Amino acid sequence: MKMKRIxxxxxxxxxxxxxxxxxxxxxxSAASDNASDASSSTELQVKDSxxxxxxxxxxxxVTLKVWAPDKAVNLVKQQVEDxxxxxxxxxxxxxxxxxxxxxxxxxxxxxxxxxxxxxxxPSDQLNKLVDADVIAKVAFVDTVKDENSADTVxxxxxxxxxxAYPETNDNGYYLVYDNSVVTADDVKTLEGTLEACKKAGKxxxxxxxxxxxxxxxxxxxxxxxxxxxxxxxxxxxVDYDEDEAVxxxxxxxxxxxxxxxTFQSLNVKQVASGxxxxxxxxxxxGSWDTEVNKTALGDKFGAAKLPTINVNGTDKQLVSMxxxxxxxxxxxxxxxxxxxxxxxxxxxxKCQKERAEQLGWGPSNLKVQEDSVVTESAAxxxxxxxxxxxxxQVNISSTFWSPMGNLGxxxxxxxxxxxxxxxxxxxxxxxxxxxRDEG
Amino acid sequence: xxxxxxxxxxxxxxxxxxxxxFIVSIPNALARFFKTIGRGIVNFFKxxxxxxxxxxxxxxxxxxxTKLSYLIFGIGDIHKGKYYKGILYFLSEVFYILxxxxxxxxxxxxxxxxxxxxxxxxIDPGQIIARKVYGDNSMLILLYSVLSIxxxxxxxxxxxxxxxDAYRHQIMRANxxxxxxxxxxxxxxxxxxxxxxxxxxxxxxxxxFNVLPLIxxxxxxxxxxxxxxxxxxxxxxxxxxDNFSSLFDVVNNSKKATTFLELTKWTLLWAVxxxxxxxxxxxxxxxxxxxxxxxxxxxxxxxFVIAIAxxxxxxxxxxxxxxxxxxxxxxxxxxxxxxxxEIQWLNSSVFMARxxxxxxxxxxxxxxxxxxxSGILMNIPEDLYESARIDGASPFKTxxxxxxxxxxxxxxxxxxxxxxGNINNFNVIYLLTGGGxxxxxxxxxxxxxxxxxxxxxxTIGSQDYGLAAAIGILVFIVCATLSLIIxxxxxxxxxxxxxx
Numbered sequence: 033m034k035m036k037r038i039x040x041x042x043x044x045x046x047x048x049x050x051x052x053x054x055x056x057x058x059x060x061s062a063a064s065d066n067a068s069d070a071s072s073s074t075e076l077q078v079k080d081s082x083x084x085x086x087x088x089x090x091x092x093x094v095t096l097k098v099w100a101p102d103k104a105v106n107l108v109k110q111q112v113e114d115x116x117x118x119x120x121x122x123x124x125x126x127x128x129x130x131x132x133x134x135x136x137x138x139x140x141x142x143x144x145x146x147x148x149x150x151x152x153x154p155s156d157q158l159n160k161l162v163d164a165d166v167i168a169k170v171a172f173v174d175t176v177k178d179e180n181s182a183d184t185v186x187x188x189x190x191x192x193x194x195x196a197y198p199e200t201n202d203n204g205y206y207l208v209y210d211n212s213v214v215t216a217d218d219v220k221t222l223e224g225t226l227e228a229c230k231k232a233g234k235x236x237x238x239x240x241x242x243x244x245x246x247x248x249x250x251x252x253x254x255x256x257x258x259x260x261x262x263x264x265x266x267x268x269x270v271d272y273d274e275d276e277a278v279x280x281x282x283x284x285x286x287x288x289x290x291x292x293x294t295f296q297s298l299n300v301k302q303v304a305s306g307x308x309x310x311x312x313x314x315x316x317x318g319s320w321d322t323e324v325n326k327t328a329l330g331d332k333f334g335a336a337k338l339p340t341i342n343v344n345g346t347d348k349q350l351v352s353m354x355x356x357x358x359x360x361x362x363x364x365x366x367x368x369x370x371x372x373x374x375x376x377x378x379x380x381x382k383c384q385k386e387r388a389e390q391l392g393w394g395p396s397n398l399k400v401q402e403d404s405v406v407t408e409s410a411a412x413x414x415x416x417x418x419x420x421x422x423x424x425q426v427n428i429s430s431t432f433w434s435p436m437g438n439l440g441x442x443x444x445x446x447x448x449x450x451x452x453x454x455x456x457x458x459x460x461x462x463x464x465x466x467x468r469d470e471g
Numbered sequence: 472x473x474x475x476x477x478x479x480x481x482x483x484x485x486x487x488x489x490x491x492x493f494i495v496s497i498p499n500a501l502a503r504f505f506k507t508i509g510r511g512i513v514n515f516f517k518x519x520x521x522x523x524x525x526x527x528x529x530x531x532x533x534x535x536x537t538k539l540s541y542l543i544f545g546i547g548d549i550h551k552g553k554y555y556k557g558i559l560y561f562l563s564e565v566f567y568i569l570x571x572x573x574x575x576x577x578x579x580x581x582x583x584x585x586x587x588x589x590x591x592x593x594i595d596p597g598q599i600i601a602r603k604v605y606g607d608n609s610m611l612i613l614l615y616s617v618l619s620i621x622x623x624x625x626x627x628x629x630x631x632x633x634x635x636d637a638y639r640h641q642i643m644r645a646n647x648x649x650x651x652x653x654x655x656x657x658x659x660x661x662x663x664x665x666x667x668x669x670x671x672x673x674x675x676x677x678x679x680f681n682v683l684p685l686i687x688x689x690x691x692x693x694x695x696x697x698x699x700x701x702x703x704x705x706x707x708x709x710x711x712x713d714n715f716s717s718l719f720d721v722v723n724n725s726k727k728a729t730t731f732l733e734l735t736k737w738t739l740l741w742a743v744x745x746x747x748x749x750x751x752x753x754x755x756x757x758x759x760x761x762x763x764x765x766x767x768x769x770x771x772x773x774x775f776v777i778a779i780a781x782x783x784x785x786x787x788x789x790x791x792x793x794x795x796x797x798x799x800x801x802x803x804x805x806x807x808x809x810x811x812x813e814i815q816w817l818n819s820s821v822f823m824a825r826x827x828x829x830x831x832x833x834x835x836x837x838x839x840x841x842x843x844x845s846g847i848l849m850n851i852p853e854d855l856y857e858s859a860r861i862d863g864a865s866p867f868k869t870x871x872x873x874x875x876x877x878x879x880x881x882x883x884x885x886x887x888x889x890x891x892g893n894i895n896n897f898n899v900i901y902l903l904t905g906g907g908x909x910x911x912x913x914x915x916x917x918x919x920x921x922x923x924x925x926x927x928x929x930t931i932g933s934q935d936y937g938l939a940a941a942i943g944i945l946v947f948i949v950c951a952t953l954s955l956i957i958x959x960x961x962x963x964x965x966x967x968x969x970x971x
Contacts, residue, residue, distance in 0.1 A: 086599065089595070241907070298797060299795075364605065368598075369600040431915070435911060438910060441908065442909075445815065445818070462912070
């Protein structure tokens with residue numbers, strides 16, 4: 033009898049334990065209303081990303097949480113220490129936690145009240161954050177505008193309000209190649225690059241199944257994105273010539289067919305591993321893999337903007353997706369003033385330079401862009417040149433990626449008929465209407 | 472058809488006959504199913520009616536304390552000397568009122584609209600930098616409203632039990648009995664009511680962590696919670712059956728409806744094929760291993776079980792890599808044939824991708840079937856076979872007459888679990904193909920996506936939470952009906968004692 037009871041207790045305990053499977057944190061939100069509505073913010077005096085103590089208001093003994101990507105955590109910790117020194121009159125307790133940038137917005141949206149006060153995120157998440165109203169407006173607008181490149185400021189602005197502090201100007205991909213196989217002259221055209229790869233019996237790798245890379249086809253064809261419609265979700269496209277666009281897509285498909293075996297649609301990770309195994313001679317890869325590719329290629333590392341493609345006799349520059357990274361302030365931060373001041377500091381000239389030197393991140397700060405760190409780096413130069421031929425990765429609808437990935441998949445598929453004009457036209461039309469979620 | 476007629480049929484005719492019988496029995500089974508539900512509903516309302524009657528009767532028959540219990544919990548018990556219970560009742564009422572006044576009502580009062588006040592920015596006195604003041608948050612309103620409703624239901628149950636208890640004690644006093652003491656009651660919880668002691672905590676936890684979220688998620692299916700309505704910035708509200716109707720809107724040829732229809736077809740096809748290929752092939756391998764005269768049985772079994780030792784998701788991810796156009800399988804084929812083979816296993820042809828998924832699923836599924844089948848095979852009483860041999864039955868006859876019926880009898884519940892498991896087999900599809908080959912004809916899905924992986928894409932990718940919740944409910948309905956019908960028609964259910 034006693035054994036039975038003990039057994040029963042154990043079983044009951046297990047049942048209880050299963051009940052906890054999949055339980056998350058709690059949520060709460062508080063609001064007090066004895067304050068005036070914010071109408072116009074008076075402009076603030078800032079020097080070297082350091083502001084006057086009066087901007088802290090009565091905030092002291094501040095506890096903040098900062099999210100930084102894994103690779104940058106140590107550097108950000110260091111920068112936070114510098115921040116504490118710069119404002120030695122105040123006491124801070126700042127915690128730097130590793131959090132991938134790609135799902136920073138999702139994490140904030142899950143529960144803003146327990147998320148970080150200051151966080152970095154890529155530009156495509158900005159409209160999500162603004163829609164959900166979880167990100168605070170930038171308090172030091174004029175300073176940010178003066179110090180950073182105009183593009184990064186424009187991309188951070190939604191409906192005339194600047195929402196985030198520009199952090200980098202490098203979130204994009206470019207052509208990385210083995211310069212012992214492909215010459216600097218070859219990489220000017222896609223045809224030349226592929227020919228050189230084919231001769232050497234090596235691969236050219238581009239991740240065509242991923243909408244982030246595959247949208248290059250649509251953009252180059254002329255179907256560039258142009259923000260969102262009034263509803264804040266439907267993707268807008270610029271006016272484009274459909275015949276020309278179809279011709280461009282057919283040119284891509286034909287080229288891929290002609291260089292079947294050389295042109296390979298593989299996961300972007302395969303670029304670096306292809307370089308180290310010597311099976312790949314060129315590929316489309318992004319700034320985040322620059323260090324890995326450099327290690328794999330060593331002296332043979334070459335970087336250039338994306339090549340051109342020949343469409344009916346004219347060379348067309350490949351247009352890519354290009355984004356920026358920002359530092360945002362959580363709207364529900366308990367210390368809004370300190371958070372803003374810290375975000376300003378972290379996005380300032382000194383911190384951007386440190387990141388360019390130690391992490392190879394391309395800066396958005398105008399002064400750092402002129403610095404030798406940037407001008408002497410082939411990869412950063414390639415990124416900068418490509419950024420002039422790119423659609424900005426901001427205001428992207430959440431239905432954008434998978435139809436674009438499908439477009440890429442279709443063009444590289446064996447079964448695709450590169451000379452079928454009607455099918456290409458239908459594919460383009462379907463892709464656009466799927467992105468716009470019509471029907 | 473009489474028994475004699477049946478016996479004269481050949482096996483194929485018998486199969487056809489049985490199959491027809493099964494199909495014909497489906498409408499009846501469905502009818503029975505709905506009849507049972509109908510009876511359940513009738514009984515439920517009868518019980519409610521009885522409850523109301525008792526409620527009135529008790530009030531007229533009760534003394535002043537019992538009557539007062541209708542307003543203030545526990546008065547009846549305290550008056551009759553059952554102090555601790557009365558106080559507990561009273562405290563529960565106090566807790567409920569405090570909870571509602573200070574917390575619950577602020578959310579419950581907005582339950583009809585799910586919030587209207589938007590977020591704004593303010594500058595506090597003494598500050599230069601603005602901060603946000605959050606207005607309503609539809610999600611929190613929905614969540615805490617559900618919590619409040621559940622608490623209300625529980626308190627109502629306590630209220631009713633408080634009245635019953637008061638009346639019971641009134642009668643006990645009239646009969647000259649004394650209420651039991653706290654000590655006796657506490658002892659009762661270790662003896663006669665031991666099950667209550669054990670189960671109350673688990674049940675409470677399951678209620679909080681499983682049932683509450685479930686209700687919450689079901690309600691989400693009836694709201695406009697999607698990418699354009701993300702609280703706290705933009706609030707969402709009730710939309711009734713809009714999410715469901717967008718899935719069945721075949722008339723307008725809407726993409727969501729097409730996707731739903733096509734994916735449902737493939738999901739069911741996949742579940743049937745995956746379940747039966749694993750079952751039949753697993754059984755064949757198990758029979759081969761179990762055959763008399765096969766040497767090294769332990770070794771063969773171990774070899775297959777090793778496949779289980781590698782976690783399923785690892786095998787699947789490896790398979791995914793091996794099936795890429797430059798993956799191990801194509802490289803191997805290239806070496807074997809001497810020419811450059813680049814078969815696109817997973818992302819070109821629809822048929823190829825689906826066939827590949829089914830075959831890879833054999834790899835991860837068969838070892839489990841072998842394992843359970845071997846156990847069952849070894850358990851079939853040897854004397855059955857012996858007598859069959861004496862009667863001169865052929866090996867095939869023994870298989871169809873003894874082995875197969877026995878196996879099907881034992882494994883029907885397992886088959887159902889596997890079937891339902893395959894309808895929701897997220898791992899194999901998501902890790903192996905990721906839904907590909909992609910298509911422009913579907914909304915956020917590819918040709919090998921099943922309903923659950925589509926649901927995943929909708930929540931993680933395009934943030935159509937309401938739509939995804941609706942799909943979840945529909946998948947549940949399909950799984951539940953199918954399992955109930957099949958199980959209720961199975962031998963294991965009808966004739967539990969057959970093989971014992």
